Amino acid sequence: MSNARLAGLQRGSVAVVGAAESDLGQVAQGTHPMDLMAQATMRALEDCGLTLKDVDGLFVAATQVRMGPMAFAEYLRIKPTYFDGTIIGGSSFMTHVAHAQAALQLGLCNVAVIAYGSTQRSVSRAAASPRDFNPFESPYRPFMPSTAYAMAAARHMHQYGTTREQLAEVAVSARKWALMNPKAWEKEPLTIEQVLNARMVCYPLTVRDCCLVLDGGGAIVMVRADRAKSLKQKPVYVLGTGESLSHANISSMPDFTVSAAVESGKQAYAMAGMKPADMDMLSLYDAFTITPILFLEDLGFCPKGEGGRFVEGGTIAPGGKLAVNTSGGGLSYCHPGMYGLLVMIEAIRQVRGECGQRQVKNCDVSLAQGNGGVLSSECTVIFGSEATV
Amino acid sequence: MSSLMEKSPLGVFQAHLAKGELAYQVCLDDNKPFFYPRAVAPATGSENIEWRVSKGLGTVYTTTAIHYKGEPPLNVAMIDLDEGFRMMSRVEDIDAMQVKIGMRVKFRVHPGDDKQAPYPVFTPAVTSTGDAK
Numbered sequence: 001m002s003n004a005r006l007a008g009l010q011r012g013s014v015a016v017v018g019a020a021e022s023d024l025g026q027v028a029q030g031t032h033p034m035d036l037m038a039q040a041t042m043r044a045l046e047d048c049g050l051t052l053k054d055v056d057g058l059f060v061a062a063t064q065v066r067m068g069p070m071a072f073a074e075y076l077r078i079k080p081t082y083f084d085g086t087i088i089g090g091s092s093f094m095t096h097v098a099h100a101q102a103a104l105q106l107g108l109c110n111v112a113v114i115a116y117g118s119t120q121r122s123v124s125r126a127a128a129s130p131r132d133f134n135p136f137e138s139p140y141r142p143f144m145p146s147t148a149y150a151m152a153a154a155r156h157m158h159q160y161g162t163t164r165e166q167l168a169e170v171a172v173s174a175r176k177w178a179l180m181n182p183k184a185w186e187k188e189p190l191t192i193e194q195v196l197n198a199r200m201v202c203y204p205l206t207v208r209d210c211c212l213v214l215d216g217g218g219a220i221v222m223v224r225a226d227r228a229k230s231l232k233q234k235p236v237y238v239l240g241t242g243e244s245l246s247h248a249n250i251s252s253m254p255d256f257t258v259s260a261a262v263e264s265g266k267q268a269y270a271m272a273g274m275k276p277a278d279m280d281m282l283s284l285y286d287a288f289t290i291t292p293i294l295f296l297e298d299l300g301f302c303p304k305g306e307g308g309r310f311v312e313g314g315t316i317a318p319g320g321k322l323a324v325n326t327s328g329g330g331l332s333y334c335h336p337g338m339y340g341l342l343v344m345i346e347a348i349r350q351v352r353g354e355c356g357q358r359q360v361k362n363c364d365v366s367l368a369q370g371n372g373g374v375l376s377s378e379c380t381v382i383f384g385s386e387a388t389v
Numbered sequence: 390m391s392s393l394m395e396k397s398p399l400g401v402f403q404a405h406l407a408k409g410e411l412a413y414q415v416c417l418d419d420n421k422p423f424f425y426p427r428a429v430a431p432a433t434g435s436e437n438i439e440w441r442v443s444k445g446l447g448t449v450y451t452t453t454a455i456h457y458k459g460e461p462p463l464n465v466a467m468i469d470l471d472e473g474f475r476m477m478s479r480v481e482d483i484d485a486m487q488v489k490i491g492m493r494v495k496f497r498v499h500p501g502d503d504k505q506a507p508y509p510v511f512t513p514a515v516t517s518t519g520d521a522k
Contacts, residue, residue: 203456256450
């Protein structure tokens with residue numbers, strides 16, 4: 001599979017030149033998800049010095065806008081020559097990066113915008129992300145997606161001796177990073193005891209093992225590498241991408257302790273010609289505390305089963321040996337339903353070197369891991385600075 | 390299963406359930422069992438599919454207890470049936486938090502209600518010596 005990707009996509013052929021969040025947190029009543037998409041899009045265009053008239057590639061996925069590219073093109077009143085509305089959950093946007101790269105390389109578009117927006121805090125999660133009826137799951141009233149991730153965590157604990165304290169360590173590390181991010185929702189410190197004693201959602205996950213439920217959005221702008229150099233910001237090159245689908249419903253996940261990030265990671269490393277040790281920081285989709293543990297294993301930062309022990313003692317916290325989720329992550333910074341675009345924006349900013357107090361020193365290469373559904377779709381993007389191409 | 394005009398995969402499954410049976414399918418091209426019921430076998434694409442009735446014995450692969458507000462904890466578990474297929478279900482007759490991975494369980498039919506068709510659930514399996522295995 002990775003060979004097919006290598007045949008088509010060229011390392012460093014495109015770059016992210018603009019990146020921005022919309023307003024985050026709880027927005028004014030009546031705000032439409034596309035208001036947030038549009039706000040983020042204009043901020044991302046301003047970031048790189050391009051205008052709406054330049055945009056001819058449009059990539060949109062949102063749970064509240066069923067036919068994203070069509071609706072957002074109408075909103076912006078633009079006529080993109082290339083568009084893609086692939087929606088596979090929170091990793092949709094990593095997929096959009098790979099698809100935008102293909103379209104840019106082929107000349108099907110010249111300026112690609114990837115945008116997302118959600119008002120799930122304002123309208124409720126149930127209203128923002130209604131779930132399909134499944135006659136083989138719905139009768140059991142699973143509280144999705146939490147129930148699926150709880151069952152993955154329970155299996156990991158059973159099979160590898162992972163503890164609730166180790167899961168909590170992921171949340172505590174994220175909170176420490178969040179305290180250095182002015183845009184983060186959470187402003188107070190968090191302890192392991194507080195995570196363990198918080199309201200239980202689905203055993204073994206308490207509400208502090210689960211991501212925030214907030215409004216928000218984001219956008220990034222991509223162009224071919226030759227054009228990137230003349231724009232306002234330091235280009236952040238796409239060195240590698242990987243995309244993998246495992247299942248849609250948790251009942252069909254082959255092994256609850258192994259995610260498809262094994263495959264997406266392999267593809268991305270192969271395309272980038274890099275290995276885990278080459279990554280300067282990681283942005284790992286943390287919808288639940290179990291997910292970064294799985295991704296650290298599946299992306300090769302520790303052996304299978306060792307993720308819980310790996311994060312103990314502040315390994316992924318500020319000052320630890322591996323910088324992970326420096327924004328504060330979905331657990332403490334912002335999680336607007338499908339969080340993948342914000343996962344990438346932090347990885348892009350770290351390579352640009354604009355993260356202030358939380359900036360990782362000499363960050364030339366970052367890895368963004370998207371996750372969609374219930375550990376269903378896994379997509380990886382490796383970003384690099386000018387020095388890496 | 391060459392026609393979907395008279396019977397659907399879900400319809401056949403539910404007809405078995407109405408007789409107290411847990412039915413599953415096997416692809417006769419690769420001899421692999423699969424679940425949920427389908428019109429076409431996964432991976433092979435074959436329509437050479439046989440319905441079989443499970444003995445109804447399985448093992449808890451993983452489990453959780455959902456804490457819905459104002460309700461006792463609700464169990465949701467993944468059950469590996471002895472015939473080699475996996476399904477989501479609920480283990481009943483036991484506290485939700487006492488359902489353990491590796492526990493042997495036995496199928497029974499939950500009757501459902503006016504909104505929900507009957508569906509399969511499980512209870513802890515007890516061996517002839519009285520020990521839960």
